[in-house]
Every structure is written in C-alpha cells, then in structure tokens.
Amino acid sequence: MALEQTSTNPVTIYLTRHGETTANAMRLMQGWSDFPLTNQGVEGTKQLGRGLSGISFSAAWAGMLTRQWRTCRNALDYSDNAEIQVGIDPDLREANFGSYEGFPSADLMQAIFGPRGYARLAEARAELGWDAAAQLQDRIAQLDQENRLDTNLDPADRAETSDQVAQRMAAALTRIGREREQAGGGNVLVVSSGSSIEIFLTAIKNDGKPFPPFLNNSVTRLVYQHGEFTIDGEIASTKYFERGQN
Numbered sequence: 001m002a003l004e005q006t007s008t009n010p011v012t013i014y015l016t017r018h019g020e021t022t023a024n025a026m027r028l029m030q031g032w033s034d035f036p037l038t039n040q041g042v043e044g045t046k047q048l049g050r051g052l053s054g055i056s057f058s059a060a061w062a063g064m065l066t067r068q069w070r071t072c073r074n075a076l077d078y079s080d081n082a083e084i085q086v087g088i089d090p091d092l093r094e095a096n097f098g099s100y101e102g103f104p105s106a107d108l109m110q111a112i113f114g115p116r117g118y119a120r121l122a123e124a125r126a127e128l129g130w131d132a133a134a135q136l137q138d139r140i141a142q143l144d145q146e147n148r149l150d151t152n153l154d155p156a157d158r159a160e161t162s163d164q165v166a167q168r169m170a171a172a173l174t175r176i177g178r179e180r181e182q183a184g185g186g187n188v189l190v191v192s193s194g195s196s197i198e199i200f201l202t203a204i205k206n207d208g209k210p211f212p213p214f215l216n217n218s219v220t221r222l223v224y225q226h227g228e229f230t231i232d233g234e235i236a237s238t239k240y241f242e243r244g245q246n
Contacts, residue, residue, distance in 0.1 A: 009185040010225030011177050012232065014052070016191045018071040019045040020216045027105045027120070031097035031159075034066050041216065044241070045071045048217040049078025051244030057081045058186030061176050063092035063193065071217070072191040078244075081189075091172035094193035095137055098144040098159030099151040111148065112139050122213055130210045133198035134162035162199050169200035177224030204229050217241040 020041030023030035037045065052075055060081070062072040072086045100108055109118040118124045125132045137160065143149075144159040173190065180188050194214040201211070201220065218236040222229050 009181055010223050011180045011185050011188060013173065013177060013188045013190050013222040013224060013229075014055075014057075015173075015197055015220045015222055016048070016071065016075070016189065017194050017197060017214050017216055017218050017236075018065075018067040018191055019048070019074075021067050023102070024216065029097045029100050029103045029105055029108055031094050031101045032065070033101045037067050037070055041067075042070070042074065044217050045074035046078045047244035047246075048219075048241050049075040049244065050246075051240035051242065052079035052081075052189075053244075055079065055081075055187055057084050057189050058183070059087065059176070059180055060084050060189040060191075061087045061089055061092065061172075062191040063094070063196075064088055064090045065093055065193070068092065068191045068193065072189060075189060075191070084189075087176075089172045089176070091168040092190065092192045093196070095162075095165045095195040095199065096158075096160040097140055098157065099147070099149045099153055100140055100144065100159060108140070111143060112136070125210065130208050131202045133195050133211070134166075134202050137162040137165060137195060137199060162202075165196055165199045166203040169196050170203065173200070173222070173224070173229065174227065177229070178227070181224065181226075201231070201235065205231060212236045215241075 019037050021035040021037055023035035025038055060072055060076055062068040069086055076082060076084050106119040121136055128135045141159040141161045176188060180186060198211055198214055212235060214236045215238055218238050219240050220235050221232040223232045
C-alpha cells in the first residue's frame with residue numbers, strides 16, 4: 001500500500017532532476033548534449049528510488065536525454081514500480097545552451113559577469129535575484145545570438161530564451177497532467193533537468209522568493225487540477241534521496 005496517495009483527482013507530479021552526470025562532475029554546461037550518468041550518479045538514482053518506495057506511480061515520463069530516462073527508470077525499478085513504463089517527451093529536455101554546450105561553467109560565468117569571479121550559477125544568485133535561472137538563460141541566448149564564440153550554428157539551433165524553455169515545459173507537463181487526470185488521477189514521476197525545472201517553476205511561482213539549489217535527484221511535487229499547477233511542499237527537496245540511504 002502506498003504511503004503517499006492522492007485522490008482520484010487531482011494529479012500529483014513528482015518533478016525530479018536527473019542524477020549526477022559526467023558534465024556535472026566536470027562542471028560543464030550540458031544542455032541538449034547527451035552526457036551520461038557517472039557511476040556515482042547511477043547509484044544516486046537507485047538511492048532516490050529506494051527513497052520513493054511506498055509511493056505508487058500511475059505513470060512516468062522523462063525527457064529524451066539518456067540521463068533523464070536512466071534516472072527515471074532506476075527510480076521506478078528501485079521503488080517497487082518496475083512495471084511502469086517510461087514515456088518520452090522531448091519537451092522535458094534541458095534548456096538549449098547553443099554554442100555554449102559543453103562549455104566550462106566558470107568560463108561562461110566569466111563571459112557573463114566579467115571579473116566578479118563566479119564559478120557557478122549558485123554564486124551569482126545574490127546578484128541576479130530570485131529568477132536567476134531565467135535571467136541567466138536569457139543572457140546565454142543573447143550572447144549566442146550575437147555569436148560571441150564565432151560558431152557556425154544556424155540561428156534556430158542557438159540557445160533558447162527562458163520564455164521558450166518555460167513554454168515547452170508547461171506544454172509537456174500540462175499534457176502529462178491532463179492525460180493522467182482523464183485516467184482518474186494518481187502519482188506521476190517526471191524527470192527533467194535543473195535549468196528547465198527552475199525556469200518552469202519561476203513562471204508558475206512568480207512570488208519573488210528565492211529558490212533553493214536544484215541538486216541532482218531533488219524532487220518538487222506539483223498538484224495538477226483542471227489545467228492549473230500548484231507547488232505542494234518543499235521545492236527541490238532532497239528528502240526522498242536522503243531517505244533512500246542504506
């Protein structure tokens with residue numbers, strides 16, 4: 001029997017960031033590039049699954065990137081939900097960083113912020129404010145449209161704006177929520193990526209309160225009902241990951 005249940009309507013979405021990848025370990029911008037989970041990252045997704053044990057999922061979805069699908073599959077397999085298939089929705093993928101795919105995070109921070117010496121987004125949050133992820137994505141998009149790296153990318157393949165990311169994430173999650181609502185509700189595991197999740201939540205939260213860091217395997221619960229999303233509990237919670245420790 002599930003420890004956490006929803007009523008037959010609405011739908012509870014467990015919106016999850018993927019496990020640690022090689023790009024995370026090397027502090028590279030990964031975006032749409034398909035970096036795999038590290039060995040430690042694989043074990044972390046299993047730990048997440050153990051922490052989700054007792055929750056019965058009615059459906060599961062992931063983006064098209066290997067790190068997203070593998071995180072979702074392992075989380076299901078290790079939470080006694082192995083019978084659930086993982087649907088793939090490309091709109092759940094990470095934000096596109098265009099010419100900055102695979103670029104060292106510290107070098108990107110230097111390009112955006114100059115001599116202030118930020119190495120990661122977390123260090124720039126105080127300057128950018130509560131919507132830091134959206135602002136950073138728009139700055140990347142601007143730099144890429146200006147072709148600061150002198151690449152041969154077609155304009156359509158360059159970095160997305162935050163609005164583009166938020167709109168496709170909202171479209172994907174709405175499709176998922178509506179489908180499950182029509183099927184009678186329940187819990188849905190959805191695995192995406194840090195920037196995409198935070199940019200989407202920025203669009204629906206819009207209250208000016210700062211976000212916590214979106215660590216690997218962190219989970220934000222959303223309630224979907226009649227076309228609307230409500231954040232349920234802690235944003236970017238690591239409680240399920242921590243619960244799964246041996």
